[in-house]
Amino acid sequence: MTRIRATAFVVKNDELLMIHRMNHGEEYWVLPGGGVEEGESVEAAVLRELKEETSIEANLKEKVLDFVDGKGTPHQVFVCEYISGEAKLHEESEEANSADKNQSYTPEWVKIDKLEHLTIYPKEEKDFLISKFPSN
DSSP: OOEEEEEEEEEEEEEEEEEEEEEEEEOOOOOOOOOOOOOOOHHHHHHHHHHHHHHOEEEEEEEEEOOHHHHSSSEEEEEEEEEEEOOOOOTSSSTTTTTOOTTTEEEEEEEGGGGGOBBBBHHHHHHHHHHOOOOO
């Protein structure tokens, strides 16, 4: 069974919380999130993944996007209200402790007006972000 990818959409000031990825030479950006674990709700997974990947605490607000990507993975994206924390990998996260030097995960606050110029995966999330924050 394919696990649902639970994703957080967190805006603070005029910036969106994203993960800057380098993966074997490919550079791209994703919203923080990951797979829902067995017995876990999608809502709980969003907040757990957000904390693991970014050290950010947030309140869950509402689901804003629900789709299946080209690889057949279901995605659910939730707006989350920033509470506290600095954007950094949680020191105990799998990403922070990866031995693969060809991959990096860097949580960053990205200016909303820069989104259309970034490579953001999956495409459905980039399309949503561009529609949510159209350039002037």
